[in-house]
Amino acid sequence: MFSLVRRIFRPSLAPPPALIANNDASRLLRQDIPLAEAVFTVIDTELTGLSPRRDEIVAIGAVRIHGLSIAAETSFHTLIRPKAGIPKGSTLIHRITPSAVEDAPPLEEVLPSFFEFLHGTFIVGHHIGLDMQFLRRACRRAYHLEPCNPCLDTLRLAMIWREERMASPYDRYDLRISYHLADLAEELGLPTFPAHDALADALQTAYLFVYLANKLATPQTPLAELFSLGRSWRWYL
Amino acid sequence: MRASDLKSPLAAFLRQTMPFSDLPEEAILALARQATVDFFPQGTRLLSRGKSEVTHLFVIQKGAIKLFVEENGTQHLMDIRSEGASIGAVCLFHGTRATMDAETLEDTFVVAIPRQAFLDAVVRYPTLAQYHLKALAQGNLDRAFEAMRHRPMVGSTEATLPLFSQTLADLVHRPPATVAFGTTIQAAAREMLRQGTGSLLFREPSGAVCGIITDTDLRKALALGIDAQAPAETIMSTPVRTLPATATCFDALMTMMAENIHHLAVERDGKTIGVVSSHDLLVVQGRSPLALFQDIAAQTTFEGLYPVHSRIPAVVRTLIHEGAKAGHITRLIAILNDHIVIRLLELLSAEIGPSPVPYVWILMGSEGRREQTFSTDQDNALVAADISEDFVARAGEVYFEALTSRMEEHLLRCGIPRCPARMMASNPAWRGSLSEWKARVDRWREAPEPTEVLNSSVFFDFRPVFGRIRLGVELRDHITTGCTGQTVFLRHLAAEALRARPPLTFFKNFVVEKDGAHKNALDLKTRGLLPFLDFARVMALHFGIPETSTLGRLDALLAGGHLSRDLHSEAREAFEFLLHLRLVRQLEQIEAGQPPHNYIAPDTLTALEKRTLREAFGVVSALHEVLRDTFSLRI
Numbered sequence: 001m002f003s004l005v006r007r008i009f010r011p012s013l014a015p016p017p018a019l020i021a022n023n024d025a026s027r028l029l030r031q032d033i034p035l036a037e038a039v040f041t042v043i044d045t046e047l048t049g050l051s052p053r054r055d056e057i058v059a060i061g062a063v064r065i066h067g068l069s070i071a072a073e074t075s076f077h078t079l080i081r082p083k084a085g086i087p088k089g090s091t092l093i094h095r096i097t098p099s100a101v102e103d104a105p106p107l108e109e110v111l112p113s114f115f116e117f118l119h120g121t122f123i124v125g126h127h128i129g130l131d132m133q134f135l136r137r138a139c140r141r142a143y144h145l146e147p148c149n150p151c152l153d154t155l156r157l158a159m160i161w162r163e164e165r166m167a168s169p170y171d172r173y174d175l176r177i178s179y180h181l182a183d184l185a186e187e188l189g190l191p192t193f194p195a196h197d198a199l200a201d202a203l204q205t206a207y208l209f210v211y212l213a214n215k216l217a218t219p220q221t222p223l224a225e226l227f228s229l230g231r232s233w234r235w236y237l
Numbered sequence: 238m239r240a241s242d243l244k245s246p247l248a249a250f251l252r253q254t255m256p257f258s259d260l261p262e263e264a265i266l267a268l269a270r271q272a273t274v275d276f277f278p279q280g281t282r283l284l285s286r287g288k289s290e291v292t293h294l295f296v297i298q299k300g301a302i303k304l305f306v307e308e309n310g311t312q313h314l315m316d317i318r319s320e321g322a323s324i325g326a327v328c329l330f331h332g333t334r335a336t337m338d339a340e341t342l343e344d345t346f347v348v349a350i351p352r353q354a355f356l357d358a359v360v361r362y363p364t365l366a367q368y369h370l371k372a373l374a375q376g377n378l379d380r381a382f383e384a385m386r387h388r389p390m391v392g393s394t395e396a397t398l399p400l401f402s403q404t405l406a407d408l409v410h411r412p413p414a415t416v417a418f419g420t421t422i423q424a425a426a427r428e429m430l431r432q433g434t435g436s437l438l439f440r441e442p443s444g445a446v447c448g449i450i451t452d453t454d455l456r457k458a459l460a461l462g463i464d465a466q467a468p469a470e471t472i473m474s475t476p477v478r479t480l481p482a483t484a485t486c487f488d489a490l491m492t493m494m495a496e497n498i499h500h501l502a503v504e505r506d507g508k509t510i511g512v513v514s515s516h517d518l519l520v521v522q523g524r525s526p527l528a529l530f531q532d533i534a535a536q537t538t539f540e541g542l543y544p545v546h547s548r549i550p551a552v553v554r555t556l557i558h559e560g561a562k563a564g565h566i567t568r569l570i571a572i573l574n575d576h577i578v579i580r581l582l583e584l585l586s587a588e589i590g591p592s593p594v595p596y597v598w599i600l601m602g603s604e605g606r607r608e609q610t611f612s613t614d615q616d617n618a619l620v621a622a623d624i625s626e627d628f629v630a631r632a633g634e635v636y637f638e639a640l641t642s643r644m645e646e647h648l649l650r651c652g653i654p655r656c657p658a659r660m661m662a663s664n665p666a667w668r669g670s671l672s673e674w675k676a677r678v679d680r681w682r683e684a685p686e687p688t689e690v691l692n693s694s695v696f697f698d699f700r701p702v703f704g705r706i707r708l709g710v711e712l713r714d715h716i717t718t719g720c721t722g723q724t725v726f727l728r729h730l731a732a733e734a735l736r737a738r739p740p741l742t743f744f745k746n747f748v749v750e751k752d753g754a755h756k757n758a759l760d761l762k763t764r765g766l767l768p769f770l771d772f773a774r775v776m777a778l779h780f781g782i783p784e785t786s787t788l789g790r791l792d793a794l795l796a797g798g799h800l801s802r803d804l805h806s807e808a809r810e811a812f813e814f815l816l817h818l819r820l821v822r823q824l825e826q827i828e829a830g831q832p833p834h835n836y837i838a839p840d841t842l843t844a845l846e847k848r849t850l851r852e853a854f855g856v857v858s859a860l861h862e863v864l865r866d867t868f869s870l871r872i
Contacts, residue, residue: 069349070274072247191299191346193246203246207346210276215344 015143016112025120026149031227036219040065041121042209044201045131046094048086052133056082057107058096060114061198063206068219070206076117077199079104094196108142123151126181126205154205155179157212160229184208247272247348250298254321256365264358271354277341284335291328291335293349300345304337329355330366405489405503406482409511413438422458423465425450433535436500436512439473446509448473451500477502482510490518533576539647542580546651549573550611550827563817564788571607579703581647585640594633595622597704605698607786611823611833614654616695619662620708621670637668660695671708675715682726697774698785713783721781731868734771735861761819762835768857769812772864787812804859811853
């Protein structure tokens with residue numbers, strides 16, 4: 001009970017200027033520009049678990065895309081020391097050990113520089129909803145202010161792309177289909193990077209995004225079209 | 238990947254890529270910092286000759302780019318570059334516009350290094366320039382991709398060597414045919430016939446060879462009207478030209494050409510050990526298929542036939558060298574193998590007597606399709622005539638039991654292994670009278686279960702080779718008339734055919750057979766050839782085409798209007814390419830002393846082979862579409 005009260009009335013920090021600047025810039029983003037002129041930031045996080053309420057972020061990786069070409073060296077990567085330690089199960093997945101994050105900064109120290117990197121760009125990620133839930137929640141708890149960058153999900157784009165190429169409408173019930181990032185990269189023949197490292201996954205997602213954006217649209221396509229594609233599952237097909 | 242590689246993935250890529258791999262670390266990092274990754278879908282025009290400014294050096298990270306020159310509407314392919322290669326370097330050096338057209342052949346990721354960054358690096362590290370300028374000169378070599386089809390393999394240089402390395406002793410297989418002095422012309426001719434030789438030596442009573450008569454001499458005698466009872470010395474040539482056994486074949490050839498003769502006696506320690514004819518030399522040198530044919534026909538013993546099969550690769554090597562395509566070669570192999578089978582059966586019937594019941598020996602599977610390469614096994618069956626008398630039929634059964642078990646053994650000794658599924662005439666399930674066979678076929682057709690489908694698919698490629706051919710023809714008629722319209726059965730066959738999916742593309746969805754021994758290898762037979770075979774077979778059955786070879790079936794489908802002209806030519810070319818690739822690979826394996834198999838490691842393929850394979854796989858998808866349409870298998 002007290003914990004609930006404490007949680008509601010948690011004293012919040014002042015939002016960092018970078019987050020405010022990021023949000024201001026995000027509001028000015030235009031979706032009618034062609035893809036070739038848009039700037040994206042591909043992000044990926046490693047987590048201690050899958051529940052945004054209980055679990056925390058242990059690593060953030062991000063890569064910039066300018067006009068559908070990947071600026072692979074313009075990247076952001078950091079480990080984060082979670083408050084509650086790292087459960088073994090998640091260490092087995094991302095190979096980040098508790099001792100590896102011993103000297104890492106806590107999330108609050110990382111967020112300002114992360115938003116500085118983000119700098120009001122479009123966010124792209126694989127199953128980005130999950131990463132954003134964690135980020136939003138972290139920001140809400142810390143600053144009572146959430147980032148408001150528009151997001152694109154490569155997983156949805158991949159589903160649409162796959163559906164467009166299905167030979168038979170029944171193929172969609174094929175249980176062997178995987179939308180796992182590594183499986184998709186393998187299947188589409190993308191250069192591959194080791195899985196479950198935040199930066200490598202972000203880079204992998206960047207390759208996937210550039211591939212799918214070129215396949216589903218052209219560099220001249222307005223951004224809004226890609227958004228309308230990636231926004232909802234086309235259940236009516 | 239090292240931890241630092243993740244920080245700088247492009248540096249990691251450049252570090253593994255020639256010529257950047259030779260640069261010091263700081264130069265790589267500097268280039269990587271300025272580089273970006275670009276993606277171009279398949280078919281994107283990257284550069285147009287004389288028009289495009291080259292602003293970046295493109296290093297291909299994944300995919301392939303085609304360089305060509307377009308003239309008067311026709312494209313001249315110059316090069317295909319794939320992973321690790323780059324385009325644009327030379328234009329950047331010279332500051333010219335693009336000198337060739339460039340287009341992506343597949344979805345391609347490139348690492349784009351900006352012009353200035355690259356030129357700065359070139360100024361500091363001249364090795365970069367050297368590499369690219371050298372690669373330019375080697376461009377000619379790349380064009381030799383086209384020559385892959387006739388690529389000489391291991392042993393190609395040795396192929397011409399036997400003439401110089403083999404001694405006459407190697408050529409002499411049997412003691413010379415000799416007769417005593419004083420034999421009549423007729424007796425000499427009879428002796429030559431009996432011994433199956435083209436020359437005959439005459440010995441003096443002392444044992445010394447004093448003369449030779451050959452076919453030519455006999456012809457002369459006949460032309461001049463010399464009496465057949467005259468002594469043969471009147472027409473013999475003397476003295477006999479003799480070479481020591483240690484002389485090379487080349488010496489023999491030179492002697493024959495210089496003296497315009499065709500036979501030489503071979504001498505060792507003062508004794509004549511044999512005769513070498515110009516034909517023997519031809520066989521050594523030419524490895525001609527004709528020589529092999531004659532050799533098969535001339536064999537009078539089983540032992541003589543055993544080694545013949547192993548000589549086929551050498552003949553095939555010659556043909557490939559001369560540019561023959563797989564379609565021709567496999568037909569030739571089929572004929573050679575047919576002859577071996579026929580000769581064996583002839584010898585067997587001489588050994589155990591003629592069959593009480595007329596029968597036909599049929600070949601199934603690849604032999605039936607005339608598409609054998611080297612890794613074949615015994616797929617054969619026997620169809621006997623219908624006999625009303627019970628005891629004759631039973632005698633026939635006993636005879637066939639003896640015949641087929643001996644045949645299996647002889648084929649094995651020839652180097653043709655047993656069929657693992659025991660689809661051989663020695664298995665009673667694959668023997669039967671014509672009416673039994675017809676009933677069997679009908680049963681397969683009516684109860685299409687997996688084993689039935691598998692049985693029938695190999696069986697339906699059968700071809701009669703020896704015996705009462707008419708029986709085979711009749712069975713074939715029964716099948717062609719009986720199967721058209723049997724859509725349930727054919728739909729089963731078609732569904733089975735659809736299950737054999739080739740890899741989607743080659744770099745990409747590369748499917749590896751995971752049975753341990755051949756990891757990272759493509760099974761060319763089941764993943765490549767089988768879909769074509771299955772397609773042609775089921776379509777041929779559906780439309781009542783009696784042809785058994787895949788190419789023949791495709792042609793018949795085109796002639797019948799069941800296949801579009803484009804798809805037909807694509808399928809033909811793709812199939813022939815796959816067959817050729819398999820043939821050349823197996824030949825390599827044989828020449829390297831390994832047993833031939835169907836697996837190909839992708840890294841041993843040239844860029845052109847990979848690309849053509851990918852295209853061939855694409856054709857299969859198109860063929861599968863046709864199957865789905867024809868048999869309404871869209872569910």
